[in-house]
Amino acid sequence: MTSFLVAAAAFVLTMVTLGLFVILRRWAEVDHMMVAQLLGTGGVAILLLLAAATEAPPIVDVALLLALFAAFAAVAFVRSASSSEQEVRETASGG
Amino acid sequence: MKLAFDILTIFFVSAGALFFLAGTVGLIRFPDPLTRLHALTKVDNLGLGLVVLGLLPQATGLFGALKLVAIWLLVQLSGAIVTQLIAGTVRHHGPHG
Amino acid sequence: MSAAALFGLSGAALVGIGLYGLVTNPEPLRKILAFNLLGSGVFLVFGVVSRRAAASGLGGDPVPQAMVITAIVVAFAATAMAIALVLRLLQETGRSTLDADNPGGAGGKS
Amino acid sequence: MTILSAFDIGLVVLILAVGAATIAKRDAFAAVIGYVVYGLLLAIAWVRLSAVDVALTEAAIGGGMTGMLLLGAVARLRLAKGSDARPSFPVRFAAAALSALVAAGLAIAVLSPPEAIPTLAPMVMENLAQSGLGNPVAGVLFVYRALDTLLEKVVLILALVGVWSLAPDSVWGGIPGLRVYAPPSSTLTFLAQLLPPVGIVVAIYMCWIGAKEPGGAFQGGTVLAAMWLLVMIAGLKSVPSISQRWLRLLVVVGPVIFLAIGISGMVLANAFLAYPPGYAKPLIVAVEFALTLSIGVALGLLAAGPPERVQPQ
Numbered sequence: 001m002t003s004f005l006v007a008a009a010a011f012v013l014t015m016v017t018l019g020l021f022v023i024l025r026r027w028a029e030v031d032h033m034m035v036a037q038l039l040g041t042g043g044v045a046i047l048l049l050l051a052a053a054t055e056a057p058p059i060v061d062v063a064l065l066l067a068l069f070a071a072f073a074a075v076a077f078v079r080s081a082s083s084s085e086q087e088v089r090e091t092a093s094g095g
Numbered sequence: 096m097k098l099a100f101d102i103l104t105i106f107f108v109s110a111g112a113l114f115f116l117a118g119t120v121g122l123i124r125f126p127d128p129l130t131r132l133h134a135l136t137k138v139d140n141l142g143l144g145l146v147v148l149g150l151l152p153q154a155t156g157l158f159g160a161l162k163l164v165a166i167w168l169l170v171q172l173s174g175a176i177v178t179q180l181i182a183g184t185v186r187h188h189g190p191h192g
Numbered sequence: 193m194s195a196a197a198l199f200g201l202s203g204a205a206l207v208g209i210g211l212y213g214l215v216t217n218p219e220p221l222r223k224i225l226a227f228n229l230l231g232s233g234v235f236l237v238f239g240v241v242s243r244r245a246a247a248s249g250l251g252g253d254p255v256p257q258a259m260v261i262t263a264i265v266v267a268f269a270a271t272a273m274a275i276a277l278v279l280r281l282l283q284e285t286g287r288s289t290l291d292a293d294n295p296g297g298a299g300g301k302s
Numbered sequence: 303m304t305i306l307s308a309f310d311i312g313l314v315v316l317i318l319a320v321g322a323a324t325i326a327k328r329d330a331f332a333a334v335i336g337y338v339v340y341g342l343l344l345a346i347a348w349v350r351l352s353a354v355d356v357a358l359t360e361a362a363i364g365g366g367m368t369g370m371l372l373l374g375a376v377a378r379l380r381l382a383k384g385s386d387a388r389p390s391f392p393v394r395f396a397a398a399a400l401s402a403l404v405a406a407g408l409a410i411a412v413l414s415p416p417e418a419i420p421t422l423a424p425m426v427m428e429n430l431a432q433s434g435l436g437n438p439v440a441g442v443l444f445v446y447r448a449l450d451t452l453l454e455k456v457v458l459i460l461a462l463v464g465v466w467s468l469a470p471d472s473v474w475g476g477i478p479g480l481r482v483y484a485p486p487s488s489t490l491t492f493l494a495q496l497l498p499p500v501g502i503v504v505a506i507y508m509c510w511i512g513a514k515e516p517g518g519a520f521q522g523g524t525v526l527a528a529m530w531l532l533v534m535i536a537g538l539k540s541v542p543s544i545s546q547r548w549l550r551l552l553v554v555v556g557p558v559i560f561l562a563i564g565i566s567g568m569v570l571a572n573a574f575l576a577y578p579p580g581y582a583k584p585l586i587v588a589v590e591f592a593l594t595l596s597i598g599v600a601l602g603l604l605a606a607g608p609p610e611r612v613q614p615q
Contacts, residue, residue, distance in 0.1 A: 069366030200412035208405025245421030251352025
């Protein structure tokens with residue numbers, strides 16, 4: 001059972017790696033923001049599988065924080081993309 | 096009993112892993128950000144749901160199982176909202192912004 | 193090679209990567225980023241020290257772990273301070289670089 | 303065990319690749335996003351090193367808070383024209399050689415462990431029972447090296463004073479220039495209503511569980527800070543001016559209670575920061591709760607930055 005769960009975690013890690021590679025190679029900012037989503041689901045799945053495989057329940061708490069902060073990071077990405085435009089306008093009018 | 100639980104785990108976790116694969120394929124193959132976002136969010140969330148379902152038989156006690164479900168609910172809800180936010184940025188900037 | 197040694201080597205490599213970025217990147221913000229990378233590499237090496245000294249019933253020595261937790265929080269405070277300095281520099285000079293050949297930067301955008 | 307080693311190798315390669323990308327990317331926004339990914343991945347690495355307390359801290363601070371801080375700066379620095387001039391090739395080559403040398407030195411140090419591995423773990427475990435705590439890391443932070451933890455809180459406050467004092471004189475005591483989300487967005491409002499209640503429960507849980515399992519004041523405080531920032535960014539609560547008395551009180555309440563208990567330890571337990579026998583655990587939990595609040599407010603204010611205006615917008 002343990003080796004099956006670890007293998008599943010390794011598989012999801014491979015998928016996350018592929019996803020990250022594809023996302024970070026693209027130019028569009030919108031694509032970059034998706035990494036928060038990717039880790040919010042994939043990273044949480046990896047941690048939950050590791051928690052079950054190594055029989056260490058506290059790892060589940062790391063998954064909980066990862067889920068919470070992935071959402072927080074996504075808000076940070078979106079805010080940054082939105083405020084930079086406004087900023088440029090403000091400085092342009094301010095001289 | 097233990098065996099039945101283990102078979103359930105193997106079945107659901109494998110199904111979940113398959114959905115992660117599908118999500119990644121979508122991320123690589125789909126042509127524009129909105130469809131890629133769609134693939135990533137929906138399919139990966141389903142994958143995580145199946146992984147959680149598969150891990151429930153292995154959970155330690157009722158509290159452990161409830162915590163797993165709570166994490167999945169959190170990812171599901173926040174993921175859905177965050178996707179809306181990101182998609183809103185796409186509309187704002189245009190597909191290549 | 194043990195898992196601990198593997199993570200220790202990656203910590204060493206991260207220190208190298210961070211140092212390179214710190215030296216070669218001209219923008220202060222990127223220097224701050226590189227410095228954080230360097231710091232996390234050092235923390236990883238500490239994690240290996242902790243893992244090696246695993247005692248009975250423990251995954252690792254708790255003393256280095258507690259130090260790393262403290263260090264992460266202090267690194268965040270230092271990063272916040274550094275960013276405030278860079279933003280103030282921008283406010284004063286309109287520039288975000290530390291070029292020596294253009295000192296003073298008396299107002300306006302470069 | 304071989305699958306686990308394969309997992310570890312894959313994780314390490316991914317972390318190094320993302321770390322290198324963070325340095326190599328030309329675009330600052332992409333670099334910072336890379337850094338956030340790096341922080342979240344590092345949390346998984348800490349789990350693999352059996353340091354769950356550190357993993358919690360790294361996920362919260364390395365991934366979430368530092369990312370928020372750096373992205374706020376990226377948005378502003380965009381309009382500043384930075385120098386595009388990268389150093390010349392010889393300089394870069396020398397830097398690469400120097401970095402490789404340092405990394406190699408560290409690698410040799412990692413690969414050649416000392417004969418007798420120095421460890422304080424047995425001593426910690428011996429004394430842990432007396433404190434009534436179950437989490438050895440919390441034991442180190444609040445019993446064994448309590449002075450370090452207290453001084454770290456002081457460092458946080460000093461850093462906050464440092465950030466505030468970078469404000470121009472005219473806006474001293476004003477409102478921090480936290481970037482709020484520019485267009486009003488009902489989606490973000492919904493998230494900022496949904497997530498904080500969950501976050502507050504998680505913060506209290508972190509703080510409470512910290513006494514016996516991984517978790518504690520740092521992790522709980524960081525979650526509180528993130529939730530506070532989220533509510534402010536969404537515009538549900540305005541950013542408070544830094545001259546507010548309650549704000550300053552919250553920043554110092556944790557360290558003050560910690561210090562008070564430490565000084566009373568001189569009378570009741572014959573040493574600074576010692577706890578009277580039998581009362582160690584309740585006192586530590588009380589200190590942890592007060593510190594969680596203070597850390598939350600201090601980290602939130604650090605991320606919000608120096609004051610920028612006197613009047614609310």
